[in-house]
Amino acid sequence: MRRAWRVADVRAAEKTLMSQLPDGTLMQRAAAGLARRCALLLDQSGGVYGAQVLLLVGSGDNGGDTLYAGAALARRGAQVRALLLTPERVHLAGLAALRAAGGFTTRDLPVRSDLVLDGIVGIGASGGLRAPAAAIVRALPELRGRTGERALVVAVDVPSGVAVDTGDVPGEAVTADVTVTFGCLKPAHVVGPAAVRCGLVDLVDIGLEPVLVTDPAVRVPEAADLAAWWPRPGATSDKYTRGVVGLATGSAGYPGAALLSSSGALAGPAGMVRYAGSAHREVVRAHPSVVVASRVAEAGRVQAWVCGSGLGTGDDARTELRSVLATSLPVLLDADAITLLVGGEHAEDLRRDAPLVLTPHDGEFKRLAGEAPGADRAGAAARLAAWTNAVVLLKGDRTIVATPGGEIWANPTGTPALATAGTGDVLAGLLGSLLAAGLPPVRAAVMAAYVHGLAGRRAALDGPVTAPDVASALRPVLADLLG
Ligand SMILES: NC(=O)C1=CN([C@@H]2O[C@H](COP(=O)(O)OP(=O)(O)OC[C@H]3O[C@@H](n4cnc5c(N)ncnc54)[C@H](OP(=O)(O)O)[C@@H]3O)[C@@H](O)[C@H]2O)[C@@H](O)CC1
Numbered sequence: 357m358r359r360a361w362r363v364a365d366v367r368a369a370e371k372t373l374m375s376q377l378p379d380g381t382l383m384q385r386a387a388a389g390l391a392r393r394c395a396l397l398l399d400q401s402g403g404v405y406g407a408q409v410l411l412l413v414g415s416g417d418n419g420g421d422t423l424y425a426g427a428a429l430a431r432r433g434a435q436v437r438a439l440l441l442t443p444e445r446v447h448l449a450g451l452a453a454l455r456a457a458g459g460f461t462t463r464d465l466p467v468r469s470d471l472v473l474d475g476i477v478g479i480g481a482s483g484g485l486r487a488p489a490a491a492i493v494r495a496l497p498e499l500r501g502r503t504g505e506r507a508l509v510v511a512v513d514v515p516s517g518v519a520v521d522t523g524d525v526p527g528e529a530v531t532a533d534v535t536v537t538f539g540c541l542k543p544a545h546v547v548g549p550a551a552v553r554c555g556l557v558d559l560v561d562i563g564l565e566p567v568l569v570t571d572p573a574v575r576v577p578e579a580a581d582l583a584a585w586w587p588r589p590g591a592t593s594d595k596y597t598r599g600v601v602g603l604a605t606g607s608a609g610y611p612g613a614a615l616l617s618s619s620g621a622l623a624g625p626a627g628m629v630r631y632a633g634s635a636h637r638e639v640v641r642a643h644p645s646v647v648v649a650s651r652v653a654e655a656g657r658v659q660a661w662v663c664g665s666g667l668g669t670g671d672d673a674r675t676e677l678r679s680v681l682a683t684s685l686p687v688l689l690d691a692d693a694i695t696l697l698v699g700g701e702h703a704e705d706l707r708r709d710a711p712l713v714l715t716p717h718d719g720e721f722k723r724l725a726g727e728a729p730g731a732d733r734a735g736a737a738a739r740l741a742a743w744t745n746a747v748v749l750l751k752g753d754r755t756i757v758a759t760p761g762g763e764i765w766a767n768p769t770g771t772p773a774l775a776t777a778g779t780g781d782v783l784a785g786l787l788g789s790l791l792a793a794g795l796p797p798v799r800a801a802v803m804a805a806y807v808h809g810l811a812g813r814r815a816a817l818d819g820p821v822t823a824p825d826v827a828s829a830l831r832p833v834l835a836d837l838l839g
């Protein structure tokens with residue numbers, strides 16, 4: 357698991373660490389790590405010696421890191437120029453180090469540049485980028501290096517222009533190939549549109565993590581976590597002990613949702629899938645191992661329910677929703693079931709002790725919460741989770757999972773290839789299977805989003821993606837993950 361901390365927590369830890377170390381140690385550690393990463397990048401594209409390096413230098417310590425790293429590259433023979441955004445306010449010792457190493461300053465963007473270091477602003481940023489910085493950032497994609505290729509952009513700590521604590525991108529912002537960050541990840545590296553701007557994120561250890569005493573703001577699962585958490589059948593397992601998942605999905609209007617949620621559920625760890633709804637004939641034809649009924653009340657025993665994908669919002673759908681909420685089992689509500697909650701008609705049904713998981717996309721989130729997730733997606737998901745006392749999985753490029761207690765996870769595996777009808781139904785089925793297998797709701801949601809994202813990526817290798825492709829890719833993805 358990787359973890360990301362908010363700026364205030366990073367600052368507090370930095371203060372603690374600085375009180376234990378000689379002045380300037382942290383900046384030297386940060387700059388040395390940054391220079392090393394830049395040298396590696398240049399090694400892969402013609403070498404450090406003779407490379408043209410442009411430093412974009414703001415007025416704070418982020419600029420200081422950049423100047424020291426530039427000095428290190430200049431000592432290795434790179435031609436380093438620093439464009440000072442506020443020449444009257446610059447890290448003076450950093451500038452002196454650059455000059456002593458043979459680097460110089462420039463007033464304009466050069467014609468040629470192999471590598472750009474974005475040190476305009478780091479975690480001290482407030483608001484959108486200001487005038488000269490914004491114009492320079494806009495021009496960066498035009499810069500060409502010695503091979504005629506676009507200049508590589510390395511963001512120092514965070515890409516300038518992103519909101520570090522929320523991952524929002526309120527205006528002009530740097531798009532980096534690599535972001536070299538110091539001490540720990542910050543939310544902008546893992547959530548929201550900022551995460552996409554970071555490119556590859558490289559963490560330089562400056563000794564900060566041992567003094568980070570607060571809980572992380574965001575957690576990110578890794579492949580090894582999935583392998584450790586995924587339930588496997590044992591010698592004494594049978595189909596019931598592995599868990600039975602019930603699906604109250606699909607309708608005459610949307611039979612496809614029933615099929616897709618079934619495909620997702622069948623790839624999960626549960627031992628049996630029961631389907632209850634009007635698409636039961638289609639489901640059993642496509643998936644002979646699914647046990648079908650026409651209503652929730654007739655479905656037989658299950659350990660968790662998935663309700664809502666393609667269910668419709670009429671009276672029959674309401675009845676089915678009431679039936680699943682009346683159980684003392686974990687329930688996942690997706691799509692139409694979320695819409696049915698709007699207006700408060702099910703407020704009493706929602707007063708239950710068993711776990712509840714909601715899987716809204718932005719539109720469903722807005723319907724339920726009364727406002728769109730907005731700039732702080734993780735915060736919005738956590739507020740809805742607290743309000744509904746449910747685990748909320750907010751779909752999107754970096755799907756967020758939030759608990760009522762404020763624990764937040766960001767999924768790193770998503771792909772825009774998933775932005776196609778029906779992939780959410782596959783996700784709901786898979787997540788339901790994990791719930792039925794007995795996984796705690798937050799873990800089930802994190803695991804389902806992770807595997808679903810990988811399946812989207814794998815399906816995309818063969819061309820344009822449809823939801824059945826994503827469902828088909830779940831099994832090979834799991835085979836790779838679980839060894
Ligand atoms: N934390 C750590 O452990 C370590 C941190 N380290 C490094 O320090 C960095 C933080 O440095 P920092 O605190 O000096 O802030 P920083 O990001 O340079 O920005 C502040 C300056 O930018 C300006 N400015 C603000 N907003 C702006 C905008 N929208 N558009 C344009 N300008 C804007 C603002 O100007 P002002 O608002 O004062 O006019 C102020 O002068 C951190 O990211 C990392 O690189 C490492 O060296 C070692 C370990």
Ligand SMILES: Nc1ncnc2c1ncn2[C@@H]1O[C@H](COP(=O)(O)OP(=O)(O)O)[C@@H](O)[C@H]1O
Nearest residue numbers: 717751752753771772774775777778779780781
């Ligand atoms: N731009 C995107 N990048 C990554 N994933 C996306 C993107 N757009 C949608 N997704 C994912 O695709 C799925 C779509 O689900 P949903 O909106 O419920 O679709 P449907 O209701 O048609 O099944 C979700 O898992 C979501 O996270």
